[in-house]
Amino acid sequence: MKRSKLWAWITFGVAVAYFLVPLLATFEFSLRIRRGTYSLDAYASVFSDPRFQATFGYSLLVGLFAIIVGIFIVVPAAYFVRLRAPHLRPLIEFVTLLPLIIPPIILVFGYIRLYNTSSILPLTGSTFGTDILLVLAYVALALPYMYRAVDTGLRTIDVQTLTEAATILGANQMVILARVIFPNIIVAVLSGAFLTLAIVIGEFTIASLLNRPAFGPYLQNVGANRAFEPAALAVISFVITWGAMGMIQLLSRFAPKTAALTD
Amino acid sequence: MTEFLRIENLVKSFGATTVVKSVNLSFNAGEFVTLLGPSGCGKTTILRMVAGFERPTSGSITVEGRDITDLAPNQRQIGMVFQAYALFPNMNVGDNIGFGLKIAGKSRDEIKSRTEEMLKLIGLPGYEKRYPYEMSGGQQQRVALARAIAPRPRMLLLDEPLSALDAKIRVSLREEIRAIQRELGITTLFVTHDQEEALSISDRVVVMNAGNVEQVGEPFEIYNKPATRFVAQFVGTLNTIEATVASTADNTVSIDGQIVKLSALPAGASNGNPIALTLRPEVMTVGTRPDADITLNGTVEEAHFLGSVIRLSISLGRTVLNIDTFNDQRTAPPARGDHVKISIASKDLLILGA
Numbered sequence: 001m002k003r004s005k006l007w008a009w010i011t012f013g014v015a016v017a018y019f020l021v022p023l024l025a026t027f028e029f030s031l032r033i034r035r036g037t038y039s040l041d042a043y044a045s046v047f048s049d050p051r052f053q054a055t056f057g058y059s060l061l062v063g064l065f066a067i068i069v070g071i072f073i074v075v076p077a078a079y080f081v082r083l084r085a086p087h088l089r090p091l092i093e094f095v096t097l098l099p100l101i102i103p104p105i106i107l108v109f110g111y112i113r114l115y116n117t118s119s120i121l122p123l124t125g126s127t128f129g130t131d132i133l134l135v136l137a138y139v140a141l142a143l144p145y146m147y148r149a150v151d152t153g154l155r156t157i158d159v160q161t162l163t164e165a166a167t168i169l170g171a172n173q174m175v176i177l178a179r180v181i182f183p184n185i186i187v188a189v190l191s192g193a194f195l196t197l198a199i200v201i202g203e204f205t206i207a208s209l210l211n212r213p214a215f216g217p218y219l220q221n222v223g224a225n226r227a228f229e230p231a232a233l234a235v236i237s238f239v240i241t242w243g244a245m246g247m248i249q250l251l252s253r254f255a256p257k258t259a260a261l262t263d
Numbered sequence: 264m265t266e267f268l269r270i271e272n273l274v275k276s277f278g279a280t281t282v283v284k285s286v287n288l289s290f291n292a293g294e295f296v297t298l299l300g301p302s303g304c305g306k307t308t309i310l311r312m313v314a315g316f317e318r319p320t321s322g323s324i325t326v327e328g329r330d331i332t333d334l335a336p337n338q339r340q341i342g343m344v345f346q347a348y349a350l351f352p353n354m355n356v357g358d359n360i361g362f363g364l365k366i367a368g369k370s371r372d373e374i375k376s377r378t379e380e381m382l383k384l385i386g387l388p389g390y391e392k393r394y395p396y397e398m399s400g401g402q403q404q405r406v407a408l409a410r411a412i413a414p415r416p417r418m419l420l421l422d423e424p425l426s427a428l429d430a431k432i433r434v435s436l437r438e439e440i441r442a443i444q445r446e447l448g449i450t451t452l453f454v455t456h457d458q459e460e461a462l463s464i465s466d467r468v469v470v471m472n473a474g475n476v477e478q479v480g481e482p483f484e485i486y487n488k489p490a491t492r493f494v495a496q497f498v499g500t501l502n503t504i505e506a507t508v509a510s511t512a513d514n515t516v517s518i519d520g521q522i523v524k525l526s527a528l529p530a531g532a533s534n535g536n537p538i539a540l541t542l543r544p545e546v547m548t549v550g551t552r553p554d555a556d557i558t559l560n561g562t563v564e565e566a567h568f569l570g571s572v573i574r575l576s577i578s579l580g581r582t583v584l585n586i587d588t589f590n591d592q593r594t595a596p597p598a599r600g601d602h603v604k605i606s607i608a609s610k611d612l613l614i615l616g617a
Contacts, residue, residue: 158347164316165349165407167336169363169414183353 023238030231042232051218052233059207059215062131063200066138067193070146073139075189078150079181082159096147099140104205111137112209130210137206142196149195153188157181187251194244202237267292267450268313268418273322275308282308284474285322290452290467295444297453299461300471301497306454309471310420313452315339326417342411342449343420346427348403350395356382356406357391363414381409384443401432408440412447419444421453425460437464458498462486470494495541495613502547502584504540508532516540519580523557526609538614544587546611549575549597555606563601577605 031038033045046052081092099107111133115123123129159181166176182189207214219237223230268290275283283305290296298306311317313324315336323332331339342363350359360381361374369377382388385405395403404424411419421440425433441464444451455461461468462482470477470485470493478490489495496503506516506523511534514525518540525540532538548555561577561584573596575586586605588596597603 157352158349161345161347161349162351164314164336165343165345165410166351166362167316168314168339168341168343169410170337170340170366171362172337175366180351180353184351 023235026231027235030228030235033228042228043236046222046229046232046236049229055213055215055218056201058213059201059203060197062135062138062212062214063197065135066142066200067196069135070139070142070192070196071189074143074146074150074192075182075185076177078147078154079159079177082151082154083163092147096143099142100144104137104141104203105209107137107140108206108209111206124210130212134207134210134212134214137210138196138200138203141203141206142192142199145195145199146192149188149192150185153185153191154181156188157184187254190251191248194248198241198244201240265292266290267294267327268452269323269325270309270313271323271325273309273312273324274320275305275312275317276320281320282474283312283319286474286476288469288476288479290450292450293448295441295451295453295464295466297455297461297465297468298471299455299458299468299498300477301456303473304471305474306456306469306471307422310422310452310454313418314341314343314420340414340417341420342414342416342418343422344404344407344411344424346423348395348400348407348427350403350407350410352395354394355391356387356393356395356398359395359406360410360413362410367414377413381413384412384446385409385439399432400428401436404428404436405439408443412443412449416449419449419451421451423455424453425455425457433460440464462498470498472497489613492539492541500544500585500587501541502544504542504582504584506538506540508534508536508538510534518559519582521559521579523559524609525612525614527614529614541613542607542611544574544585546607547584547586548606549577549586549588549603550606551604552606552608555608557607557609557612559605559607561603561605563597563599563603566596566599568596577603 030042031040033039033041077092081088112124115121115129115133117125123133162180162184163176166180171179202216202219203214204216204220208217208220219230219233222233266289268288270286270288273283273286273288274281282303286305286309288309298309300306308317312319315331315334315338319332323330325331326339351362354362357375357378360378364374364377378391379388382390385408387402387405387409390398390402390406395406398406404427407424424440425437428436437460453461453465462485465482467479468482468485469479472493478485478494480488480490485494485498489498495501504518506518508528509515509517509522511528511532514528515522516525516528516538517523529538551558559579561579563575564578564583565576567574567576568590571590572587573590575588575597577584577586584605590596
């Protein structure tokens with residue numbers, strides 16, 4: 001084996017160990033709820049906990065709404081920027097990156113200050129209003145991922161020519177977006193959706209400060225009061241995130257193909 | 264013939280650059296007109312203004328007497344075929360062809376029968392369920408044509424539809440396009456930079472340069488009677504001879520020291536003045552010819568065998584002429600270094616204006 005190749009394998013091995021050893025240790029620990037034997041009792045305990053089901057279901061629902069709202073905001077915006085205002089792309093990219101720069105704690109305090117009960121739009125005054133605020137916060141939080149995913153999808157198709165082809169056939173902008181553009185970037189949109197879901201499921205700061213019964217605060221609560229269940233929950237969270245990533249990979253196989261056969 | 268499309272004083276500027284400079288054109292119903300010119304001459308911009316994708320800076324476009332200058336593209340009832348096919352990748356061939364009909368609110372049965380009719384017309388019956396990526400470039404472009412004409416548009420625009428295809432398919436598809444256009448009798452505006460394409464399928468050709476129309480005419484007229492030096496040089500291959508007026512008294516000029524008598528000299532010519540003469544490669548003959556009244560002596564510099572034609576580069580001194588001769592299996596073509604006589608009929612010489 002060549003020396004350079006050996007070093008490559010050693011580096012790879014160290015990286016894999018750095019990533020997998022803590023995970024395997026967590027998994028192993030999650031199985032040790034019974035003294036002297038491995039069991040899945042910690043998982044059974046987590047799954048049978050009604051708070052797990054309620055908080056997970058709540059986060060899933062909030063995530064779903066965040067995805068829908070995100071799609072309705074990001075897809076038309078990215079499409080129009082590409083089509084009509086390509087010079088605005090750097091600005092839009094900067095704006096979409098802001099949620100990565102601004103910590104969620106700042107974001108949520110800003111929301112609370114802006115939408116408190118004495119404001120013009122008192123969203124925090126009701127449960128439903130706070131839920132809306134949480135959804136919108138998650139839309140903002142997922143914006144960098146959703147925008148980039150959609151923009152990458154738009155880059156794979158000839159947006160301008162497809163739009164012109166549909167326009168000259170009589171279609172209006174709504175029809176073009178719904179029937180021509182969206183179906184051709186659906187895989188990219190779903191990538192953004194799964195990334196959004198992965199973020200939302202584990203998010204703690206915003207949900208906690210808005211006092212909503214989400215999965216993130218539940219994880220924290222269990223972690224503070226139990227020994228083995230938090231390890232099981234960490235493994236479950238990883239599986240959910242990996243599942244989302246795996247779905248992105250799987251869906252990319254079904255992307256509409258654009259190339260022609262060679263003559 | 265009735266006038267179908269009129270373009271009046273059309274101007275288009277992008278910032279400080281004017282790409283279309285007060286163009287006036289008129290097309291008859293059922294006509295196949297080609298806008299021909301080099302890249303950046305404004306031909307595609309005119310087509311895009313007719314389609315409605317670009318708004319003219321000034322001027323007007325009327326179709327059958329109705330001003331459509333400010334009409335949205337989806338209200339114009341125009342069909343268009345793009346260079347890059349622009350088939351919708353998420354739809355199969357049937358859905359692509361039926362797209363315009365669906366938008367127009369046609370019934371499912373009508374869409375189905377029209378789609379089948381279109382597929383028969385383009386020679387791809389039974390291809391409804393195929394997806395664009397499963398087809399060759401030529402097949403995709405035929406589907407794009409079918410999609411454009413399926414909603415029965417008033418006019419068809421073709422934006423360099425053959426440019427992305429290979430040479431053989433380009434020739435067969437352009438003939439198909441012309442046949443379909445004749446069959447449907449649809450007024451068609453075709454944009455290309457390929458002069459052979461333009462000359463072979465058009466009723467009339469509009470030659471453009473730097474935002475201006477240089478000449479409008481039938482292909483035969485454009486090729487044989489170019490109105491300007493640009494048209495003569497852009498359309499077909501042209502030899503330009505820089506000569507000097509030898510004597511205005513007997514209409515003679517000097518070409519690299521060889522005295523040649525012309526039928527006439529341009530008005531205002533005087534002895535010693537430079538003069539530009541042009542002639543097509545195919546009007547010259549190597550050897551003698553009964554109808555030729557001009558003979559020049561030259562030396563073969565290059566002989567390019569192109570199959571049915573042999574292109575010779577013959578030096579007269581400073582001037583090098585390109586001459587096309589048909590390949591004759593019984594006679595070997597002139598070789599490099601051979602001294603040859605070139606015969607020309609003076610009527611074939613073009614004395615160009617500016």
